[in-house]
Ligand SMILES: [Zn+2]
């Protein structure tokens with residue numbers, strides 16, 4: 001069982017990468033993809049922690065990449081941080097070029113960070129996704145209907161269907177990805193064969209405190225923009 005989307009204090013999450021690994025280990029997850037906004041720092045720390053402590057849970061280094069139009073794309077199995085604020089096809093191509101897999105995050109929610117059916121349809125003319133978050137805690141009837149309709153016509157280009165929590169408070173496994181086997185290699189194979197199964201996790205987490213919510217908001221609204229500005233500056237200098 002895998003959790004494929006979560007955040008740490010490296011972006012706008014409120015638990016450290018190390019704590020997140022401990023939570024995943026305690027919950028008995030097989031695979032944990034750490035996918036902070038626009039940085040791989042948390043994922044690398046999480047992977048180091050799981051290796052150093054001999055944890056059973058295997059950490060995949062990922063990143064939730066912000067594109068030019070603010071759509072969110074999750075890159076998995078990454079070697080280096082993809083550039084941010086680029087088009088969806090360019091982002092997907094950059095993830096693929098380093099051997100990573102690209103997943104459309106929390107699609108069709110009608111929010112700025114959530115890709116719309118039109119934009120995904122446009123992108124699929126130029127690139128292929130490896131997966132789509134078909135189960136996540138934000139899904140409502142409207143977004144589910146849009147997803148069902150979309151998958152009817154475009155199941156080829158979007159790849160495997162996965163479940164993911166987009167956890168910011170250590171509240172892992174609200175939505176999970178089931179796959180045959182156990183570790184990250186088996187998961188990758190299942191994604192490529194499109195045999196993964198999205199599922200809703202029956203877990204109960206303590207309600208995040210007001211303090212945790214404020215930390216999340218502070219990081220999301222104040223710290224992330226500053227971090228992204230630095231990233232864009234470095235990208236510009238390296239271009
Ligand atoms: Zn997102």
Ligand SMILES: [Zn+2]
Nearest residue numbers: 005007064166
């Ligand atoms: Zn996220």
